[in-house]
Each structure stands twice: as structure tokens, then as C-alpha cells.
Amino acid sequence: MLSRLRVLANLGNVARRFVHTKEKGKALLLNPRTNKGMAFTLEERQILGLQGLLPSKIETQDIQAARFIKNLNKMEDPLEKYIYIMGIQERNEKLFYRILLDDIERLMPIVYTPTVGLACSQYGHIFRRPKGLYISILDKGHVRSILDNWPENDVKAVVVTDGERILGLGDLGVYGMGIPVGKLCLYTACAGIRPRACLPVVIDVGTENTALLKDNFYMGLYQKRDRTQLYDELIDEFMEAVTDRYGRNTLIQFEDFGNHNAFRFLKKYREKYCTFNDDIQGTASVALAGLLATQQVINKPITEQKVLFLGAGEAALGIADLIVMAMMENGVSAEAAREKVWMFDKYGLLVQGREQGVDSNQESFAHSPPNQSVKSFLDAINVLKPTAIIGVAGAGRLFTEDVVKAMSAINERPVIFALSNPTIKAECTAEEAYTWSEGRCLFASGSPFDTVTLPDGRCFKPGQGNNAYIFPGVALAVILSGVRHISDRVFLEAAKALAEQLTPEELDQGRLYPPLSNIREVSLCIAVKVMEYVYRKGMAFQYPEPLDKDAYVRSKVWSTDYDSFLPDMYTWPEYASKPHKMF
Structure with missing residues (x-):
């Protein structure tokens, strides 16, 4: 001794x-x-x-993980579980990700949708320690120096929000920080991107939420949202500061901006920076993947689908544009493809010349009014006779029993996607969709639902159209291949790669997406497919090109095993x- x-x-x-x-x-x-x-x-x-x-x-880490799970199993309240899990992240990062990966199907709904929405709404009340970078309109002119305060020097991915449209909850201002934090957790858990390479950011320009402006625990500026030119100048300065410090090909993901800003920033920055908007492009990719999966069940190609959206905002338009791109890849003209896509919002059917008008982003999907009168969403189904309905309005239970039964009367296998988040905003539940359609529908949702058992004993495992299937794998491919500009075609390739990973057994169970428990493997496969595409198309700037991209991607995955300090x-x-x- x-x-x-x-x-x-x-x-x-x-x-x-x-x-x-x-x-x-x-x-x-x-x-x-x-x-x-x-x-x-x-x-x-x-x-x-x-x-x-x-x-x-x-x-051992095994014992530590077992202790965590034992304590978690004693908790019933979702917000309590969120606080406990994120507390582990604040104390022991590798243990946090080990636990998350071990049981990601159960824990993802806590660290991400739907519980993260509840956590955002209470963010100032459950605040423990700051995560990420807070940049306010008062910091204009000094953003680069604020970025210098972030301790990491090799950031590869930034997720930024201004908190104006958090999930289906509206304007939460700086309380929206929970979203970039949650997104970047999934960058690591799903795709193995190093946590220290990820930076969550919230842009604080005020809030229109009067309840927050009266809340003593609110952590942001007590002012109405700044919508002047100063706001645009702040975002410009932020984009330039990020790339100045971390490099021109630093990935910047926009998240939960208001519709107007989301579209114009995507258009403004996509050819200048390495950027994408997950609400537009990520949602589009995962929804298209679900539609492509239905082809394997009903033997009906995407070109024969007729889609009716409930909602005409950034999610609907992003999905619609990618559906058109997929149809065009299969030989349909852009005009003919758009004719197969209709939208219904709070003002009614999106048609040319309607009294409430159509904004510039919606114009390509505003058709001539049908011959018959359409006053409700149910009317739209009966007149247009869609093969698929996709709910992205965030307005709650609008896929009623009459709606689902109308779809079932028109289609042998109706496609019903209730994609709005969080769960209380979903257009219908999985149980309602399967029950009202007598088990014939092909269903997907934005929030998770449990297995549904019908009275005749048939069981269905509803698919969750979760963006987490897409953005981590895309981000990993973009980072590893040095892509400088992310085209919509990247998200088309990701959608195809996701749909290809479904097994016949999973399709028989009613799934339109692989099990979330397999999401790490799904993400890596998507990363490989996207890398193959960007190198083939000359979009990559990281050379020499890896010959075995699958082995290369897997070699770069961050491990949750503890490092030795010796x-x-x-x-x-x-x-x-x-x-x-x-x-």
C-alpha cells in the first residue's frame, strides 16, 4: 500500500x-x-x-443511469420530469446524453415536444442557470463582442429563435430559449454532434404577450416587440458576427420565428450563409417522408396524391413546396403539381381574389375558386375530394368525426396527418382517427400518441412526424461535408432516405416512421445519404471526399462514454x- x-x-x-x-x-x-x-x-x-x-x-455510469431512472419513475408531472432531466444536463453532460439515448422514445417527448412547450411557457419560473446566449435589441452594435463571451471556440451549429411563434403557443419572447436548447440536445442525442460544437441563441426584441409583460419572473425586455428597421439590422449583425467568429460555413438554424420573418429571412440569407428554417424545411421533409411511406401501403405514387392542408402558414407552404418538388422529380410539371395542393385557413379556402387577400408566399397555391360553394373544411373535403389532409394550423380539434368519416367515404385508405404541436393543438388524436375511419386511415401526428387498440382487437402504432427525424441527420451531413448553402433538394433527399428505412413489419403496424428508439441509426443513415448527394452535386467543400461515407460519419459520432483524465x-x-x- x-x-x-x-x-x-x-x-x-x-x-x-x-x-x-x-x-x-x-x-x-x-x-x-x-x-x-x-x-x-x-x-x-x-x-x-x-x-x-x-x-x-x-x-460505473450504468449505476448512475439506473439511479436517474429510478428517481424519474417516481415522478408524474411532465414539468417536474423536464426540470429533473435538464438538471442532469447541467451537472453531468455525458450521463445526460447516455440516459437520453438509452430511452429516447420515452424521454424525447419530455426534453422536446410536447413538454418543452410547457417548459417554455414557465421558463422564468423554473429557471436554474443560463443556457445559451441572450442577445437583445439593446446590444445592437456589440453582437460580435457578446459572441466573444461564449467560451467555446469551435462552434459548428447555431440554433436561433426570436421567440415569436413558439410551437402552437405564440409569442413567448425570451422564454423561447427552451426551443434552441431542446433542438441542440437532439443534435447530439440523435446525430452524435458534439455538445460543445452547439450554440443555442435567443434574440430578445420584446414580446407582444401582455401576460409576460406583467410577469415578475419574465427574463426579457419589458417592451412590445420591436418591428422597426433596427430588428432587421440586429439580425444582419448577428449573422455576420456568427460567421466572423466561427467561419462562413457555420450552420445557422432558424427556429420559431413568426411566419413573415421566417420566409423573408430564409429567402434573404439562404444564398449568403449556411442556413435553414426547420419550421419550413424540416417540417416539410418529415411530412413528405410520411407521404412517401404511404406509397408502400396503398401503391399510389406521390404524383396521384391530392393534398388539402388545414393551415396556410410556414409549415403548410414548406410542405407544399417540397411535395411539388417530389412530384416534379417524378415527371409532373410544376403547374400540374401545384394544382394537386390546396389550402384552407382561418379565412376559408385559399383561392384567387378572396376578400381577405393572399400574401406573396401563398400565391402559387391560390387556385381559381371551385364551382361549388366551400364554407367549411368539411365542404372543402367533399368538393375537392383529397386523398390526404394535413393539419398544421395549431388550432386544435378541427379534424372532427365528420371530417374523418368524409375522408373515409372518399378513400379506401385516407391519409390523415394531424401535425400541430403541442398535443392540445393536434387536429385529432390517433384513437379518434383510427376509430372514426374503422382502422383504415394512414395516420401521423406531430405529438406522440400511444398504441391504439380497436374493439375488434386490431392494434395500431401511430407514427410521429417529428422533425427530429430530419434536422439532426441533415445538420451532421452539412457539418461534415462543409456545405455552404443548403438547398431544398437536401430536404427532399432526407425525406426519401427516411421513408426508405421503414420495414414491412413496421408498415403493417400502422407506422409511417421508424420507431423513435432507432433514431440514432436513422439520423446516421440520413447523414450518409445527404453527404452522397452533396458530393455528387458539387455542393460539398470538405476535401478529400471520404470514400466510405458510412464509416466516415460513424467515426465522427460523439461518444457518451466517460473520458479518461489520465x-x-x-x-x-x-x-x-x-x-x-x-x-
Whole structure:
């Protein structure tokens, strides 16, 4: 034992010289990136000044994960679960992602939709410690210096929101920070992108939410949302500051901006920066993947679908544009493809010359009015006779029993996508869709629903059209291939790659998407397919081109295994001249 302690002491002296720039002692335990809790080995505790700061037991990560799950299972309230899970992220990053990956099907609805919406609405009330970067309109002219305050120097992906349209909850201002934080958790959990390479940002220009402006716990500016030219200048400055610090091909994902700003920023920046809007392009890709999956069930190609949207905002228009692109790839003209897509919003059917008008983003899907009168969504179904209805209005239960039965009368296998989030905003539940259609519908939702068992004993596992199937894999491919501008075609390729991963058994169960439990493998496969496409089309700038892209992608995946804090002894000058054993 005495000999062992002498070796540890000598080794400690060497290690202290070697790791003089590293954190040691309690600082290691307070940093979630370095904290391993009781998993620090005896040698690490001796060398890094941790002896006595931890109980004597040395635990495995397995035991730590089991403790977490045991505690989580005692909780019933979703918000309580969110606070507990995100608290682990604040204390032990690798354990957090290990736990998330182990049971992602159960935990994703907590760290992301639908519970993240509830967490955002209460963000100031459950606030523990800041995550990400907060940039306000008052910081205009100093954004670059604020970015310098972020401690990481190798950021590859930024998710930014201004909090104006958080899920289906509306304007939550800086409370919207929960969305970029949650999105980037999935960058890591689903696609293995290093957490330190991810930066969540909220742009604070005020809020129109009068309840928040009266809330003592609100954390943002107490002012109405700035809609002047200063807002645009702030976003311009932010985009330039990010790429100035981290590089021109830094991925910037826009999230939950208001409809008007979402479309114009995408148009303004897409050819200048490496950027995409998940609400427009990510939602489009996952919805199209669901439609492509239905082809395998009903043997009806995408070109024979006639789609009616409930809603005509950024999600509907993004999906519609990608459907048109998919039809065009299969030989249909753009004009003919658009004729197969209709929209119904709060003002009624989207048609030319309607009293409420049509904005510039909607014009290509505003058709001549049909011969018959259409006053309701049910009327639209009976007149237009769509094969698929897609709900993205965020207005609640508008896929009524009459609507579903009308679709079932027109189609042997009606396609019903209730994609609005969170769950309370869904157009119908899975149970309602399967029951009212007598089990004939092909159903997908934005929020998760449990398995549905009909009175005759048939069971259906509803698919969740979750953007998390798309954006992590796309982001990984973009980062690894050095793409500078992200085309809509990338999201078409991602949709096709997602649909291809369904097995016949999963389709028989009623699934239109692979199980969420397999999302890491799904994301990696999408990344490979997207990389193959961008290199083939000359869109990649990272060379030499990997010959085996699958092996290359998998080699870059971040591991949740704990790092060793003991450097190789043979790299140390004092020990390099002769062999040594640690004990």
C-alpha cells in the first residue's frame, strides 16, 4: 500500500505539471463537461485533487443511469420530469446524453415536444442557470463582442429563435430559449454532434404577450416587440458576427420565428450563409417522408396524391413546396403539381381574389375558386375530394368525426396527418382517427400518441412526424461535408432516405416512421445519404471526399462514454525514457 501511494504521489506531481492548464479539484465537479460524479477513478481523484471531495465508492455510469431512472419513475408531472432531466444536463453532460439515448422514445417527448412547450411557457419560473446566449435589441452594435463571451471556440451549429411563434403557443419572447436548447440536445442525442460544437441563441426584441409583460419572473425586455428597421439590422449583425467568429460555413438554424420573418429571412440569407428554417424545411421533409411511406401501403405514387392542408402558414407552404418538388422529380410539371395542393385557413379556402387577400408566399397555391360553394373544411373535403389532409394550423380539434368519416367515404385508405404541436393543438388524436375511419386511415401526428387498440382487437402504432427525424441527420451531413448553402433538394433527399428505412413489419403496424428508439441509426443513415448527394452535386467543400461515407460519419459520432483524465504516461518527458507500470 505504501509503495502504491508513493507511485500515486510521484504520478500526481507529473500529472499536475502536465495538466496545469486543465481544471482540477472542485472545478471539475462543477463543470458538466468534465464532471463524472463518483465515476472518477482512484487514480483520477488522487491526481486531479478530488480525493475527499467525493464519497469513497467508485461507480460505473450504468449505476448512475439506473439511479436517474429510478428517481424519474417516481415522478408524474411532465414539468417536474423536464426540470429533473435538464438538471442532469447541467451537472453531468455525458450521463445526460447516455440516459437520453438509452430511452429516447420515452424521454424525447419530455426534453422536446410536447413538454418543452410547457417548459417554455414557465421558463422564468423554473429557471436554474443560463443556457445559451441572450442577445437583445439593446446590444445592437456589440453582437460580435457578446459572441466573444461564449467560451467555446469551435462552434459548428447555431440554433436561433426570436421567440415569436413558439410551437402552437405564440409569442413567448425570451422564454423561447427552451426551443434552441431542446433542438441542440437532439443534435447530439440523435446525430452524435458534439455538445460543445452547439450554440443555442435567443434574440430578445420584446414580446407582444401582455401576460409576460406583467410577469415578475419574465427574463426579457419589458417592451412590445420591436418591428422597426433596427430588428432587421440586429439580425444582419448577428449573422455576420456568427460567421466572423466561427467561419462562413457555420450552420445557422432558424427556429420559431413568426411566419413573415421566417420566409423573408430564409429567402434573404439562404444564398449568403449556411442556413435553414426547420419550421419550413424540416417540417416539410418529415411530412413528405410520411407521404412517401404511404406509397408502400396503398401503391399510389406521390404524383396521384391530392393534398388539402388545414393551415396556410410556414409549415403548410414548406410542405407544399417540397411535395411539388417530389412530384416534379417524378415527371409532373410544376403547374400540374401545384394544382394537386390546396389550402384552407382561418379565412376559408385559399383561392384567387378572396376578400381577405393572399400574401406573396401563398400565391402559387391560390387556385381559381371551385364551382361549388366551400364554407367549411368539411365542404372543402367533399368538393375537392383529397386523398390526404394535413393539419398544421395549431388550432386544435378541427379534424372532427365528420371530417374523418368524409375522408373515409372518399378513400379506401385516407391519409390523415394531424401535425400541430403541442398535443392540445393536434387536429385529432390517433384513437379518434383510427376509430372514426374503422382502422383504415394512414395516420401521423406531430405529438406522440400511444398504441391504439380497436374493439375488434386490431392494434395500431401511430407514427410521429417529428422533425427530429430530419434536422439532426441533415445538420451532421452539412457539418461534415462543409456545405455552404443548403438547398431544398437536401430536404427532399432526407425525406426519401427516411421513408426508405421503414420495414414491412413496421408498415403493417400502422407506422409511417421508424420507431423513435432507432433514431440514432436513422439520423446516421440520413447523414450518409445527404453527404452522397452533396458530393455528387458539387455542393460539398470538405476535401478529400471520404470514400466510405458510412464509416466516415460513424467515426465522427460523439461518444457518451466517460473520458479518461489520465494522459498516456509515455507522453510525459519524465517517464518517456523507460517503461513503467502504474501499480
